Amino acid sequence: MNSEPAKPDLRVKRSRKLLRDALLVLIPEKKYDAISVQEICDRAMVHRTTFYKHYEGKDGLLRSLIQEIYDELATKIPTPDVVLATASYDKLAAHLIQIFIHIAEYKIFYKAMLSGSGVGVFRLFLRDQMVKRVLSRIRLLTKPDEQLPVPELIMAQYTAGALINVITWWVEQEMPYSPEQMALYVTRLWAYGVYPVFSLDPHA
Numbered sequence: 001m002n003s004e005p006a007k008p009d010l011r012v013k014r015s016r017k018l019l020r021d022a023l024l025v026l027i028p029e030k031k032y033d034a035i036s037v038q039e040i041c042d043r044a045m046v047h048r049t050t051f052y053k054h055y056e057g058k059d060g061l062l063r064s065l066i067q068e069i070y071d072e073l074a075t076k077i078p079t080p081d082v083v084l085a086t087a088s089y090d091k092l093a094a095h096l097i098q099i100f101i102h103i104a105e106y107k108i109f110y111k112a113m114l115s116g117s118g119v120g121v122f123r124l125f126l127r128d129q130m131v132k133r134v135l136s137r138i139r140l141l142t143k144p145d146e147q148l149p150v151p152e153l154i155m156a157q158y159t160a161g162a163l164i165n166v167i168t169w170w171v172e173q174e175m176p177y178s179p180e181q182m183a184l185y186v187t188r189l190w191a192y193g194v195y196p197v198f199s200l201d202p203h204a
Helices: 010-026 037-044 048-054 058-074 080-085 089-105 107-114 120-141 152-172 179-192
Strands: none
Touching: 010 037, 010 048, 010 058, 010 107, 037 048, 037 058, 058 089, 058 107, 058 120, 089 107, 089 152, 089 179, 107 120, 107 152, 120 152, 152 179
C-alpha cells in the first residue's frame, strides 16, 4: 500500500495557473466587476467546465489568488519574537528589503491589484493586515501604561497607508528604484520622519 500523500495533478496546477494569469492580464484592461468568467476562460484557453471544477466563480478565483500571494508575503514579515530581538534601524531595513523583493517578484500581481483599474478589496485587505502587524509591533515595543505622543491606531493607519501608497507608486512607475533603495528610503522616513529628512525644524 502506498502511504505517500497524493501530489496535486500537474494538469490541475497548470489550469489554475492559466486562470490566475488570465485574470491578472484582464484586470488592467477593464474593471474587475466587468470581467466575466467566460472572458477569463477565453484568455486562459481553458474550458468553462474546467474553471468551475476549481472555483465557484471569479470571486473564488480572486480570493484564492490573493490568499496565495499574501501567504508568501507574510513569510517576509518578522514574527513577534523576531521583532523583539531585532528592533533596530538596520534590521528594519533588512526586513523591508525582503518585502520589496517579494513585490518585485510578483510585480504583475501587485500592479494589477493596486493600480487605478485594480481591485479595491485587495487594497483594503492589505491595509487591514498591515495595520494589525504595525499595532502588534507597537505593543511589543512599548509598555502597557506608556503614553504615546500619537494614539497607536493613528500610528498604525498612517504607517500602513503610507507604505501601501509607496508600493503602489513603485509598481505603477515600473520600479525605478531597487528593492534595497526602496527599503532604505522607507526606513529613513519611518525612523526620522519627513521633516528631519528635509533637514527642517518641525518647531520652526
